[in-house]
Amino acid sequence: MSSNEEQLSEFERRTRAVLAESLTRIDARTRSRLNRARHAALEQAARPRRAWLKLGVVPGGALAAAVLVALLLVHRPAHELLPPGAESGQPLEVLDLVADDEALSLMEDEDHSFYEWAAAQGEAAPENGAEASG
């Protein structure tokens, strides 16, 4: 870093000073939580991992998604999950959303592409519903 310091612009020097100062302003509570988080991480890393986690048999996200979908289906009748005007079959989109890794990978490089896609889905939904009902 020292070799780079000489090439820094005045703007960069100022922002570095402000950023460094911002670290000193982090409150004691947050520092304490970070300290605890570090010790927890080191202790957890010291514990042997469970075999099924090592093998990746049940990824945490997939398990959470399965539980969520199960709760949705158990506690809410299917017709209540539909937006107004939508036909049955759309709850499967919920399943797709949480189960399909490809849908998530749309955000792989730049987040805005995913948001554009999500917005397009939202705009297209009523039309699809109208087409299906008509």
Added chain:
Amino acid sequence: MSAFATLASVYNTPAALRGGELLNDTTAQSRARALNQFLASVELKAYKIAQASLRHEDDALDAVQDAMLQLARAYGDRTAEEWRPLFYRILKNRIRDMQRRRTVRGRIMAWLPLRRDEEDEEAPDPIAQAPSPEPMPVARLEIDEAMGALERALVELPERQRQAFLLRNLEGLDVAQTALAMGCSEGSVKTHYFRAVQALKARLGEFET
């Protein structure tokens, strides 16, 4: 058991209790101590970087803790020189994962009308998170104003530009280390960094401190 699990198990276990493995344990203990020191040296900066992207205190803390855990588990046996870019690469991925999860969670919650208000309440509110105004010296106020302006400007940057800027200027990584941490070429780092500086200059102007 992973390599680090072997070495880190002595993080809490006195080497003297382990008899013939004393030499290995001493080495493992020193590595565990070194890792602890490394993580202590980066945790505040990592938190600031995570908070700039996630804009949520608890999420930022979770991201930092997850990155610490993954570094300890997967790369604890690497050389100490490798830890810094590896740690920030893991953190970058954790932040991205949390942003994805937040987006998906938002879409799912849209299907649950009863929970929508509750979710809205949980959304980070930058104004609510701002420090309460208290009488303080003028110099401190000026620094606070500069800090607030910089943080607001950073939030407006695209993710990659923000990463490049913070890794270079907050963590002090050089271009090569930043490229490793961001998982891209050095040329990309230079481009992202240049654009970040230009955007911040345009927004902050002279930026007197």
